[in-house]
Amino acid sequence: MDPGLQPARVAAPNGVAAVRVEHLTRIYEGGDQPVTALAGVDAAFGSGTFTAVMGRSGSGKSTLLQTAAGLDRPTSGRVWIGDSELSRLSESQLTRLRRTKIGFVFQAFNLVGALTVEENITLPLRLSGVRPDRRWLAEVVDRVGVGGRLRHRPAELSGGQQQRVAIARALAMRPTVVFADEPTGALDGQTAADVLVLLKSIVDDHGQTIIMVTHDQVAASYADRVMVLADGRISADTGGQA
Numbered sequence: 001m002d003p004g005l006q007p008a009r010v011a012a013p014n015g016v017a018a019v020r021v022e023h024l025t026r027i028y029e030g031g032d033q034p035v036t037a038l039a040g041v042d043a044a045f046g047s048g049t050f051t052a053v054m055g056r057s058g059s060g061k062s063t064l065l066q067t068a069a070g071l072d073r074p075t076s077g078r079v080w081i082g083d084s085e086l087s088r089l090s091e092s093q094l095t096r097l098r099r100t101k102i103g104f105v106f107q108a109f110n111l112v113g114a115l116t117v118e119e120n121i122t123l124p125l126r127l128s129g130v131r132p133d134r135r136w137l138a139e140v141v142d143r144v145g146v147g148g149r150l151r152h153r154p155a156e157l158s159g160g161q162q163q164r165v166a167i168a169r170a171l172a173m174r175p176t177v178v179f180a181d182e183p184t185g186a187l188d189g190q191t192a193a194d195v196l197v198l199l200k201s202i203v204d205d206h207g208q209t210i211i212m213v214t215h216d217q218v219a220a221s222y223a224d225r226v227m228v229l230a231d232g233r234i235s236a237d238t239g240g241q242a
């Protein structure tokens with residue numbers, strides 16, 4: 001772990017963390033034996049911070065991301081996105097919150113091949129029926145550097161460009177938090193570095209909050225906090241606890 005890492009800012013200026021999890025537990029039933037993927041995780045992710053979540057395969061990283069992002073319900077424990085506590089929300093409220101407050105970036109980009117770059121970026125807005133904030137969108141497109149490719153299809157772009165489009169799409173709604181699962185896993189070293197510089201600059205310049213799962217120490221070095229999971233628990237954390 002990089003000893004030069006800065007301690008995380010845990011809370012937003014108004015005292016509300018962008019994301020908070022309390023005693024988060026996820027047990028998968030159904031197999032021969034129940035699997036405890038998360039065993040009571042407590043953590044707060046301050047507004048404007050960039051956290052890398054690391055740990056060996058099977059340590060619970062994806063499960064933490066999925067439950068914190070409201071894609072999966074925990075077995076017990078609670079999750080807040082800003083001041084919304086997810087277990088209090090109905091499925092439709094949760095879907096709305098995911099669409100408006102949360103951005104996702106995945107290893108496999110997950111762009112829609114039949115849509116243009118511009119249509120991909122504005123898809124979350126159309127799905128939520130939200131009127132686009134044209135100035136913000138222009139800023140996002142400019143920031144990720146895909147302005148010259150708006151009418152192209154994803155297949156016409158390089159992997160790095162596709163991931164930049166996915167990042168623009170994740171930011172289109174001005175979400176409270178962006179969850180990124182191995183966002184550079186499919187990219188070569190230089191392209192990965194460019195994408196990580198972009199993510200970091202979005203945190204530094206726009207106060208965006210990013211939680212990124214990665215296996216890669218180099219990728220983690222761009223974050224201002226590194227949290228390590230082992231057997232569903234936090235085994236190391238350069239930032240503050242909840």
Ligand SMILES: Nc1ncnc2c1ncn2[C@@H]1O[C@H](COP(=O)(O)OP(=O)(O)OP(=O)(O)O)[C@@H](O)[C@H]1O
Pocket residue numbers: 028029031035036037055056057058059060061062063064
């Ligand atoms: N749907 C599921 N059903 C049963 N067990 C599961 C399920 N999803 C995950 N697990 C188990 O939960 C544990 C944590 O899995 P998780 O995917 O969160 O780990 P991870 O740290 O993200 O791993 P990797 O780095 O390999 O992606 C593992 O033991 C995994 O086998």
